[in-house]
Amino acid sequence: MAIASADFRELRLDRMSRNFGAHNALKEISLTVQRGEFIALLGPSGCGKSTALNCLAGLLSLSEGAIWLDDKRIDTLKSEQRGFGMVFQNYALFPHMDVRRNVGFGLQMQGVSKAETERRVDEALNVVRLTTQGAKLPGQLSGGQQQRVAIARAIAVEPPLVLMDEPLSNLDAKLRLEMRAEIRRIHRLLGSATIYVTHDQDEALSLADRIVVLRDGEVRQIGTPQDLYRRPLHSDVAEFMGFRNALAGKVVRREAGEVEVDCGFAGPLRGQPVDLAGDGPVTVAIRPSDLVPMSDGALDAEVTGMEYRGEAYFGTATGPAGQEMFFRSETPLGVGEAVRLGVPADRTLVYASGGEQ
Missing domain, CATH: 3.40.50.300 (P-loop containing nucleotide triphosphate hydrolases)
Known part of the structure; x- marks a missing residue:
């Protein structure tokens, strides 16, 4: 019993x-x-x-x-x-x-x-x-x-x-x-x-x-x-919760509630600091659904693949230093096509590399 x-x-x-x-x-x-x-x-x-x-x-x-x-x-x-x-x-x-x-x-x-x-x-x-x-x-x-x-x-x-x-x-x-x-x-x-x-x-x-x-x-x-x-x-929690893009970088500017990070692209990325105790290397975390083609996007890349998932197209791209990225697009893009990708700063999270708090 x-x-x-x-x-x-x-x-x-x-x-x-x-x-x-x-x-x-x-x-x-x-x-x-x-x-x-x-x-x-x-x-x-x-x-x-x-x-x-x-x-x-x-x-x-x-x-x-x-x-x-x-x-x-x-x-x-x-x-x-x-x-x-x-x-x-x-x-x-x-x-x-x-x-x-x-x-x-x-x-x-x-x-x-x-x-x-x-x-x-x-x-x-x-x-x-x-x-x-x-x-x-x-x-x-x-x-x-x-x-x-x-x-x-x-x-x-x-x-x-x-x-x-x-x-x-x-x-x-x-x-x-x-x-x-x-x-x-x-x-x-x-x-x-x-x-x-x-x-x-x-x-x-x-x-x-x-x-x-x-x-x-x-x-x-x-x-x-x-x-x-x-x-x-x-x-590591971000990665498991769908932040598939993890870009290595270095903070180049800090301002109230936001940082700018150089990830090896033509322009810096703006994002929200989550765990930045020091000035060491950082990881920028972005969901593929938030990374989209933009005329003024900071991430210059070359499309390496596309697939259709009903509501949108999802693609892979490679940056100038070989950075792998996963993005969302309303229209199909051709493999080898140049693209500029952007993401809102409030949907970009920045962690000290290793993610330990």
């Missing part, structure tokens, strides 16, 4: 760490999650996202630190005692059990009565809109329906926390968009907390109340989707 309570105020990670031999997979992760919050753990492969989720679920023990649910320490509890719901990347459904038995499996393991199990299975299937599919086997369902069954199984135990490990990665693009909306709807309906692992920035931005960006087992930034999208605190 679960010991952790579904009626809670906050989950607190206190310097949560996990080592695999000499490798520090998680390094003192501290985070407080409020009831009702949707938290996305975002980062590239190998950054520690799934390790953090498995530590929360009780599938991995901590090397150091603690996990608290209100005033109860729970990292010392077994996985089944924590009472959390878990949705895996591969669904992890039992192929020989029908939908109802899959959804009720966790309740059965907890020793919940048959009548109560039936009630909760009915409620969970209603939440995920699968009330007519209860007698089917997983193999008779679509990928999106199987994912809904996995979610129903996770929420049937009435958990204080739902943990999701890249649950949409096996779905096609259309289903991913549909399931994003469903996951957010279910989260709001339940009122519990959700921690969601993803490497997809669009998923994190569309789903989360707050995003935790991880790199090499460490927290690099915690903030709202708006914070992360508009003003990443480090150049």
Whole structure:
């Protein structure tokens, strides 16, 4: 029977760490999650996202630190005692059990009565809109329906926390968009907390109340989707949040709230300083969608490729010193064509090289 309570105020990670031999997979992760919050753990492969989720679920023990649910320490509890719901990347459904038995499996393991199990299975299937599919086997369902069954199984135990490990990665693009909306709807309906692992920035931005960006087992930034999208605190976070252009340069002029940077082009770039403690080399970060052809653009370049993406053309170009750039254009440009690219100063971020703050 679960010991952790579904009626809670906050989950607190206190310097949560996990080592695999000499490798520090998680390094003192501290985070407080409020009831009702949707938290996305975002980062590239190998950054520690799934390790953090498995530590929360009780599938991995901590090397150091603690996990608290209100005033109860729970990292010392077994996985089944924590009472959390878990949705895996591969669904992890039992192929020989029908939908109802899959959804009720966790309740059965907890020793919940048959009548109560039936009630909760009915409620969970209603939440995920699968009330007519209860007698089917997983193999008779679509990928999106199987994912809904996995979610129903996770929420049937009435958990204080739902943990999701890249649950949409096996779905096609259309289903991913549909399931994003469903996951957010279910989260709001339940009122519990959700921690969601993803490497997809669009998923994190569309789903989360707050995003935790991880790199090499460490927290690099915690903030709202708006914070992360508009003003990443480090150049590596900026790169992961879509600032694909990273131009090396040197500050040549400073003025109130803005700097001018020489990146080896005909003219300097103006941008917003984010982390400029000294006078060393800097990295200028720009999103491809913000870099566009302009008659008075500061970046002189030669087009090296173009592709059509429906709403616009996106191209690659090379600067006079071999700088690679990614840009957006309303019209196609020919390979080898000269172009001048420009970007508004308020959409250009400037970091000390290395991005450390």
